[in-house]
Amino acid sequence: MYDWHNIGSENDMRQNLISMRGLKVTPDIPPILAELEKALSKIGDVRLKVSDSSLSGLSVAGRELNLSVVSSKYSPKECTFILWGCAIPLGFTPMDRHPNLDTPTRDCFYFLGVWEVYYSNLLSMGLGEFAWESVCLAAQLDVGHAPTQISNPSTRYIQAQLGRKGLYRGLVDGVMSNEIQSCLATLGIQGLPEKEMFVVLNQESISKLETKQKQQGFLSLPRIPFRVSSYGRVSTVQRNEGVEIVVEGSGRVVIDLSL
Numbered sequence: 001m002y003d004w005h006n007i008g009s010e011n012d013m014r015q016n017l018i019s020m021r022g023l024k025v026t027p028d029i030p031p032i033l034a035e036l037e038k039a040l041s042k043i044g045d046v047r048l049k050v051s052d053s054s055l056s057g058l059s060v061a062g063r064e065l066n067l068s069v070v071s072s073k074y075s076p077k078e079c080t081f082i083l084w085g086c087a088i089p090l091g092f093t094p095m096d097r098h099p100n101l102d103t104p105t106r107d108c109f110y111f112l113g114v115w116e117v118y119y120s121n122l123l124s125m126g127l128g129e130f131a132w133e134s135v136c137l138a139a140q141l142d143v144g145h146a147p148t149q150i151s152n153p154s155t156r157y158i159q160a161q162l163g164r165k166g167l168y169r170g171l172v173d174g175v176m177s178n179e180i181q182s183c184l185a186t187l188g189i190q191g192l193p194e195k196e197m198f199v200v201l202n203q204e205s206i207s208k209l210e211t212k213q214k215q216q217g218f219l220s221l222p223r224i225p226f227r228v229s230s231y232g233r234v235s236t237v238q239r240n241e242g243v244e245i246v247v248e249g250s251g252r253v254v255i256d257l258s259l
Helices: 028-040 076-090 112-126 128-143 153-164 176-185 195-202
Strands: 018-020 024-025 047-052 064-070 092-094 108-111 213-220 226-239 243-258
Touching: 018 028, 028 047, 028 064, 028 076, 028 153, 064 076, 076 092, 076 195, 076 226, 108 176, 128 153, 153 195, 176 195
Parallel strands: none
Antiparallel strands: 018 024, 047 064, 064 108, 092 108, 213 243, 226 243
């Protein structure tokens, strides 16, 4: 765990992990799991199993779980599809790209929550190769569980919280760049002591991306066989000539082409 006394006090971290069914998770996980169980209850004869997972950097940040569905009525394959159909619209993202029954990661799901916007912004900037590492570190810093050996933890924490607010679209690399200074100036906190910066940065804020109204578009793919999957607050409808995309917030669209 990161020694927060290096930058002030333990109150500087934005939130604490809480206990849920013997697991340590972020406070936004339990209500989402309740919504998932509610959705599954409408199907009937299915039961959600939740357990700990430690496959990625989000596990120590309380944002990674093993989720599975058991049933006496449905087959294991059907249970997997039922779970994906109910969990993904709520913001859970499966570690596997497609539903699987025989991989070590088949039950692993992560919930980015407030970090969806930052992750999407990194991808939009062409930083996909480094995006996951930065998002994991940002989420770890948020709960005070970042590696003790990282350099410039204060700057990284500032970068992470600016990313959460949708202001910063760079990596959590510990470099106090001109872009960071500009973001701080936007919030009116440039030049303040770090402790005062943290007070402002820790406040809940809806990012610019999330405040936009629902937007729609169409991606034309005539005469090209494809399959589309959507995650987060993005929904898609596959048509013969392409795919309709509805964006209500941050998320992802994956299109598999068969050429």
